[in-house]
Amino acid sequence: MGLFDFVGNIGKKIFNKEEDASQAVTNHIAEDNPGIDNVAVTVENGVAKLSGVAATAEAAEKAILMAGNIEGIESVNIDAIKVLNGSLGGDDEFYTIQKGDSLWKIAEKTYGNGAKYTAIVAANKEVIKDENKIFPGQKIRLPKSL
Incomplete structure (x- = not known):
């Protein structure tokens, strides 16, 4: 599925240190969960790696944007997301x-x-x-x- 690039120095600031980023981004997505079961995020060197099971491609796309629009995140990797219905890059x-x-x-x-x-x-x-x-x-x- 791939890697999506973002501007790392803009967006909502939800963590101060990278060691806090994984939990902070996971919590951020879980708060307004767009439809991803067992969502988990690990952040290393500005790359947020998402995992879980997305009900739809739309849910996966929303999670990508939720993670990527956070200050300190330069790219989002969704290789560990399983999409049950649809495919990314569909109609939207x-x-x-x-x-x-x-x-x-x-x-x-x-x-x-x-x-x-x-x-x-x-x-x-x-x-x-x-x-x-x-x-x-x-x-x-x-x-x-x-």
Whole structure:
């Protein structure tokens, strides 16, 4: 399945020392679990290695984004994730927020209608906790089927 790259020096800060990172990232994903049984994360040198059983490809993608949008995580490895239904890279795509972006602008550019930003928020509820607080470098999912 692979390795997904992120910007390591941005995002939500949930750990101070790398020795605390594995438990902190595991807890972070478990709090808003997108559908991964037995989720566990080990972090070494900025790489978060996720393991567990994802009910769907969407659940795996959400876990990737949850881990990758944490400060101190430079990439996410999901070779140890088993996906029960679907395959990664299906209908949705990842999008990296750019300077000057708003969810309205992204929806307008992607769907031709800025009001559809609510679908972006819904598809990223584990990553976007406040629709007014997105940041450049943050990665989100853009649903293709609306």
